[in-house]
Amino acid sequence: MSDTAEKLPKVKIFATGGTIAGASKSNTDNLHYQAGSIGIQGLLDAVPEIHRIAEVSGEQFLNVGSHEIRSQDLLKLSKLIQEQLDEGLAEGIVVTHGTDTLEETAFFLDLTVKTDKPIVIVGAMRPATAISADGPLNLLQATALAANLQARSRGAMVLLNDRIQSAYYTTKTHANALDTFRASEQGSLGFFQNATPHFYYSAANPTGKPQFNCSKISELPIVDVVYSHQDAGADLLQASVDRGAKGVVIAASGNGWASPALELAALKLTKTGFPVVFSTRTGNGFAIKPIEQGIGSGLINAQKARIVLMLALASNYNSEQISQCFNPA
Ligand code: SIN
Numbered sequence: 001m002s003d004t005a006e007k008l009p010k011v012k013i014f015a016t017g018g019t020i021a022g023a024s025k026s027n028t029d030n031l032h033y034q035a036g037s038i039g040i041q042g043l044l045d046a047v048p049e050i051h052r053i054a055e056v057s058g059e060q061f062l063n064v065g066s067h068e069i070r071s072q073d074l075l076k077l078s079k080l081i082q083e084q085l086d087e088g089l090a091e092g093i094v095v096t097h098g099t100d101t102l103e104e105t106a107f108f109l110d111l112t113v114k115t116d117k118p119i120v121i122v123g124a125m126r127p128a129t130a131i132s133a134d135g136p137l138n139l140l141q142a143t144a145l146a147a148n149l150q151a152r153s154r155g156a157m158v159l160l161n162d163r164i165q166s167a168y169y170t171t172k173t174h175a176n177a178l179d180t181f182r183a184s185e186q187g188s189l190g191f192f193q194n195a196t197p198h199f200y201y202s203a204a205n206p207t208g209k210p211q212f213n214c215s216k217i218s219e220l221p222i223v224d225v226v227y228s229h230q231d232a233g234a235d236l237l238q239a240s241v242d243r244g245a246k247g248v249v250i251a252a253s254g255n256g257w258a259s260p261a262l263e264l265a266a267l268k269l270t271k272t273g274f275p276v277v278f279s280t281r282t283g284n285g286f287a288i289k290p291i292e293q294g295i296g297s298g299l300i301n302a303q304k305a306r307i308v309l310m311l312a313l314a315s316n317y318n319s320e321q322i323s324q325c326f327n328p329a
Helices: 040-045 071-086 102-112 135-146 235-242 260-271 302-314 319-326
Strands: 010-017 055-064 092-096 119-122 157-160 163-166 190-193 196-199 223-227 247-252 276-280
Touching: 010 040, 010 071, 010 135, 040 055, 055 071, 071 092, 071 102, 071 302, 092 102, 092 135, 102 119, 102 157, 102 302, 119 135, 135 157, 135 190, 135 196, 223 235, 223 302, 235 247, 235 260, 247 260, 247 302, 260 276, 276 302, 302 319
Parallel strands: 010 055, 010 092, 092 119, 119 157, 223 247, 247 276
Antiparallel strands: 157 163, 163 190, 190 196
16 A cells, blocks of 8 residues: 555454355354354355445454354453553454344443443344345444544444444344344434435434443452242243352332242342342333332333443442443442
8 A cells, every 4th residue: 555545544343244244054044053154254255345434353252143252252352442542453353243242232332331432333134144144244234333533432233234323222122123123212223325324313322321330340240130920920030040140130010029939039138138139021111119119220121221231330339330330420
């Protein structure tokens, strides 16, 4: 490249597997395929145009279905990304990921990587071998987003199906459709036309988003999610405590009500200082709880509340600090 040639921004891509890297025996079979089959080089080779947008480097972090990803992996990934950004090795980060637990990884990175540079988590709903696979365009757009100066200071973002979503709010809403990631109350941050992002609003972060410093965390505690229903007993909550959980999230009904047996067991635990967070299984809205009965998760869904609680416990927060992570003043 000559001195006068325009320098492309550096984007680092961490590949973790998922359907975006999935391969099927038939190009018409989008159901029976192996997630995490194709390596990072194969993903890049499918989108040669990516090299016109950014100076891309790839790293195979994992190659698995996202249901196999563990919290220790998230901790390691967050630290690797922080290192890349702190050392000025990248202007933006892309993480390719299975869509099933994508929102958990995206949320974790949003809460733990301290940066104004874009971190974009991208997946696909159709395997790479499918007719009309969605992965290549999603990857191209994710890279364009990570390289874009206007994408800064917006927190981590999720990119699929032309839509730019806040990692804090978005969730997987459909098991099969391409248009699965949504934040039905908060909406999208923007959208793509070809490889150009358009934002609806200027840069902002979600109100009250807590930030955690992973540099001193070497391990995350066990935090389980217990699903409430009309007949829910206390057994599963007790089983979590017995297996060493340091906190539990209840996916409760309505705005934070669990079955009588679960409520009673949760109350007993709360009185001992064991944190029990009540979220709502409805998918939207604000979960509340009087502080003496537990902690309401506010707008955070159960799988994300689990991440907040793990990080807060690993940071040695007291119960008031934990509560503030969900219900900022
Ligand atoms: C996965 O989450 O690894 C499989 C499903 C997908 O990526 O859509």
